[in-house]
Amino acid sequence: MSLAGEMSTTGTVPADVERPSGAAGTPRPPTRARERQATPRGSLTSDRIVAAGLGIADAEGLEAVSMRRVAAALGVGTMTLYTHVQDKDALLALMRDALFAEHLVTDLGPDWRTGLTRIARRTRECLLSHPWVLALGLRPALGPNKLRHLEQVLAAASGITSDTAAQRTIIHAVDDLVIGCATQELAAKALGADVPQPLCGLRRRIDADPALRGLLDSGVFPHLSRMLAGDAPFAAERFEQALTWLLDGIERTYRDGA
């Protein structure tokens, strides 16, 4: 039930898997010319499938995760996966939930603000180090690890108000900000940006396209031109600032009343 504890923290690819071939009392001399059955019949579990999927996704991105590929990484026929996993969508959902285990923090700290800040930072790091999670897009995932994560966020939020509807609004707001930040940061990184110094990624891409470059120079974008002339703050700084603003707003609302 509590499958996929923190298997994903390995980071590097656990894809190519041990081939027992003679493990656990089943020597299996191939009765026919069958060389198959490298995995001893009952050893394939959805956990191992999910782990293989995570390895491929981390190493090569989400688009490399195909059923054939996962099966090959496990040394198993493609259709065998369907005995343990309903769908490819189901596999992706399991992978998503496995990663929610990484969202957990070990210590919420002394007050709600510290707790929410720590969770937000951890979640952001998690999303940034597994970009394929956001590429999953709108597919909603629900699993035991997501429940654990929700519980932890709620535990932090309950320090500020006991109104459950307000708690919901608060954790959603923080989550939204983190998701949005990570999404945009990854999109920017896909362009080789994030070196903020002289030119940001946006500037570089506009320069690369003569049409856009002409449009920018046409003078109808005064604010944009001025901004592109200056330096850009690091994404991490932007995130911290935005989080501070949001938590400031929350704090002001609930400091007195509630």
Add this chain to the structure above:
Amino acid sequence: MSLAGEMSTTGTVPADVERPSGAAGTPRPPTRARERQATPRGSLTSDRIVAAGLGIADAEGLEAVSMRRVAAALGVGTMTLYTHVQDKDALLALMRDALFAEHLVTDLGPDWRTGLTRIARRTRECLLSHPWVLALGLRPALGPNKLRHLEQVLAAASGITSDTAAQRTIIHAVDDLVIGCATQELAAKALGADVPQPLCGLRRRIDADPALRGLLDSGVFPHLSRMLAGDAPFAAERFEQALTWLLDGIERTYRDGA
């Protein structure tokens, strides 16, 4: 250059397209038994391809947008599209940029806060009414309409500070919140949620899965259980509240200094 003005505002599918077949001075008696050439040779433009793509995406979702499908909607051979569009990715980028035209607001209002609020609301509505945009995921799009949108956001943000780095942080923060809100809202809507009354979508889905249901009832999720017993606020209310918090935080930072 400024292709795709507000073609996407049509909403409904412009897919099945007029077949001129004898238009504009080329009667074209088929010299052979060729019945093709329904579109009079020069009439296919990337604009029309993008429009067809938008129609399919709005009507049937992003996964229905395939090169074959778009070509069929235009009454044209599949490979013909590649004369006007480099890639499927390029087509999707053009579609994304076309939608940025919808992000523009007609009036920013009297002050920066009104301006940012209006843009944020408009952007949210835009994302919600074209869910496939977020499904595009991390693919960064850049085009003339995105530049126009950026210029407008910057125009609003410049009312609070003239520091361009700070402007950048501000507009990113607002954008992040909107993107995150819309993402989560669409994910929730995909489950048939958003009727907040007795049970939210989360609750319904937990109940649907006996394993999760058991986990929840096991008592290790006290905060979660308490929250699920209460009502959930509407997504729109959550968005407005979060935006207010964020803008409050921004306002406090810049009201006195800068």
Add this chain to the structure above:
DNA sequence: CCGGTCGAGCGTACGCCGTACGATTGACGC
């Protein structure tokens, strides 16, 4: 009027994908 050139249009094919279906086969209870 004519011949040449060029690019728009597109038919075919290749290698991927997810997965329905049914045959095979090993483990286990009797």
Add this chain to the structure above:
DNA sequence: GCGTCAATCGTACGGCGTACGCTCGACCGG
């Protein structure tokens, strides 16, 4: 020893993006 059943997986189907090369209409210099 044998029936049963679930795990395994080979084959096949329809769809995808797109590389490649052919056809053919339109235009242009003569």
